[in-house]
Amino acid sequence: MTASQGGEVILEMRGITKTFPGVNALDNVNLAVRAGEIHALVGENGAGKSTLMKVLSGVYPAGSYAGDIHFGGEVRRFRGIDDSEKLGIIIIHQELALVPLLSIAENIFLGNERATRGVIDWIEAYQQTRALLAKVGLKEAPTTLVTHLGVGKQQLVEIAKALSKDVKLLILDEPTASLNESDSDALLELLLELKSHGITSILISHKLNEISKVADSITVLRDGATVETLDCHGEAISEDRIIRGMVGRDMAHRYPQRDPQVGEVVFEVRDWRVHHAVHAEREVVKGVNLNVRRGEIVGIAGLMGAGRTEFAMSVFGRSYGQRISGSAFLHGKEVDLGTVSKAIAHGVAYVTEDRKALGLVLDEEIRTNISLANLKDVSEAGVLDTGREFKVANDYRKALKIRCSGVAQHAVQLSGGNQQKVVLSKWLFTKPELLILDEPTRGIDVGAKYEIYTIVDELAREGKSILMISSELPELLGMCDRIYVMNEGRLVAEMPVAEASQERIMRVIVNSSGGGDHVQ
Incomplete structure (x- = not known):
């Protein structure tokens, strides 16, 4: 293994092995980082990136793992975070x-x-x-x-x-996962500025385009082991090259090949209006008219703050906002979606963008999370049938390929991609007709993304109607049949995906700012 051209090696981790009950999280991992470089650490969810950094920072103390840490030319045995921070090793976790x-x-x-x-x-x-x-x-x-x-x-x-x-070594774990594009760019520029002042950084990120912008070296982990370290100055490193290392295969197609069979209109809203949850005078969704057909994946594009999530949550049982007005229709018949229970009963499901805070009960088992939104189907006379609950959970575990030790494992122990599959399982168990996906692949790696895309595509093939919100325009263009563009609370354009492009969507957003309703 070689580190990139640059200063002397400031950090070397040799033969790091870390096990948890039933799981070998790290297997003889090696990492060398040179002074003054930005060193990217990439891999699929569950590859061991965060675990390795917790070993380095002392979250997992010396004695709880095998192998050696050399920092500043000496062997270090950190008993806790205080020990590593005294030497200038600072970690910023994904959860601030x-x-x-x-x-x-x-x-x-x-x-x-x-x-x-x-x-x-x-x-x-x-x-x-x-x-x-x-x-x-x-x-x-x-x-x-x-x-x-x-x-x-x-x-x-x-x-x-x-x-x-x-700080001498700054570790950032998914620092841009929750940021919009401008905030992400500002953070990356700051990392480059810190580098110019001699500060070394380790950057964990699933956003390969960001890594390509700033990294001097890239170390790839797969299944808890070091695959390779790439020198970004020695050769041009493409995203496809990084992906091949991460997943162990080429991904010629980032999205499944779709053959949509679109039918009749299943869901429709007319003149949907929502006021801010706290500031009632502020209208955040302004007269939205939208429909989704059987077997269709419809996207909503827009910048952060456009009102997409507010719209989705208000439709799902008025779980956001106040002074909500407008009409909702399923199969042409007006329905009352006034509470979450009513929305679920009418076949509407919402996969939140914040799976950890709003989508899962992290300290509960997988089986409990999957059955939570539809307890009546695993109960008899109001009494939970745990045998039936285990069977349902196991069926979804197999169908969605949830990687876990079993459905009795707690959700908090799963990788991001597998947590998202549990959230999807929970809502699929309610047998929805309309599935609303809000940022369905946020914070998960490229391999897990493809698995989620495949599940979504299969649901559309089965005739489900899907409404997908995403800040990643390539994701919408790769997965959707039709795209609405939202800006400042209004739908300002509607286009079939064959006529859509990133440039056209952004142009519509820019041209509609400060204006009225411009649906095209």
Whole structure:
């Protein structure tokens, strides 16, 4: 294995092996990172990336794994995060560790307070916070509460916090998973800026286009083992080349070959309007008219904040918003979708964009999660039939190829892709006629994405009507039969996928900003 051209090797992990009950998470993994480089770590969900970084940062302490960590030329045995942070190894997890109701300054110096004899020196804390925020490009006041910041700015606060600890090696686990394109670009630019100041980074990401922009080296993990390390300066590394290493095969087609058999209109909304959940005077969905046919996959494209999720959640039992008006029809008959129970009863299902907070009960077993939305079908006279529940869960485990030790495994222990399959199983068990998918592949790797796409395609072949929201335009273009474009709460265009392109969709969005209803 070779690291890229650059400085001396600052980090070397040799023969790292880590096991959990029944699972060999890491098998003799090797990783070498040079000083001052951005080193990408890629692999499918469950390949061992996060586990390896938890070993490095001391989350999994010395003694709980086999192998050696060399940092700064010495063997290191970290007993916890404090040990690694003292040497300047800082990890920023995908789930941010900020305290929402504390200020930026309080978050940055939490546990590392600027104090004299036990008394916090707020003047010094605020001065240092301003300097740190300037380094990451934030203009907010140090007293701003973190809860008032968007996710992109919260990521920058996390990096400012790392800089306050004299970071030498910055580890970022899926830092752009929840960011829009502009926030993602800003974060990548910041990584390049930090690199110019000698800070080394390890970047874990499923977004291969981002890795291609900034990485000096790419280490590929597969099934808990090191596959290869690629030098991005020695040759041009294509996304297909990275994918081949990740999944062990070529993926000539990122999307299944579709042969749509579109039938009659199954679902329709007319003049659908939704006001903001908190600010009732603000209309966030403005007179939407939309339909989905039998066996059809219909996409909704749009920028973040366009109102797509607000629309989907309001349709699903008014689970978002207030002062909701408009009409919903199934098979031409007007239906009442006023509660989640009524929506489910009428055959509407919603796969949320936030599977961990809203889609799953992470501390419960897979079987419990799958049956949760349709308990009546695994119960008799109000009493749960656990045998039937196990059978249903096992049937979905096999059908959707959920990789797990069994349906008694807790959802929190699954990779992102397998968690998403559990969410899909839960809603498929309700036997929906309309399946709404909100960012169905967010935060999962390219191999797991293809499996999700295949499941969605099979559902359409079976005659299900599918409404797909995605911020990834290639995903909509690769999977959908027809695309609506949403901007500022309105549908501003409708086009068959054969006439759609990324350029045309973006042009429609730009041209419709600040205007009225422009459905084409």
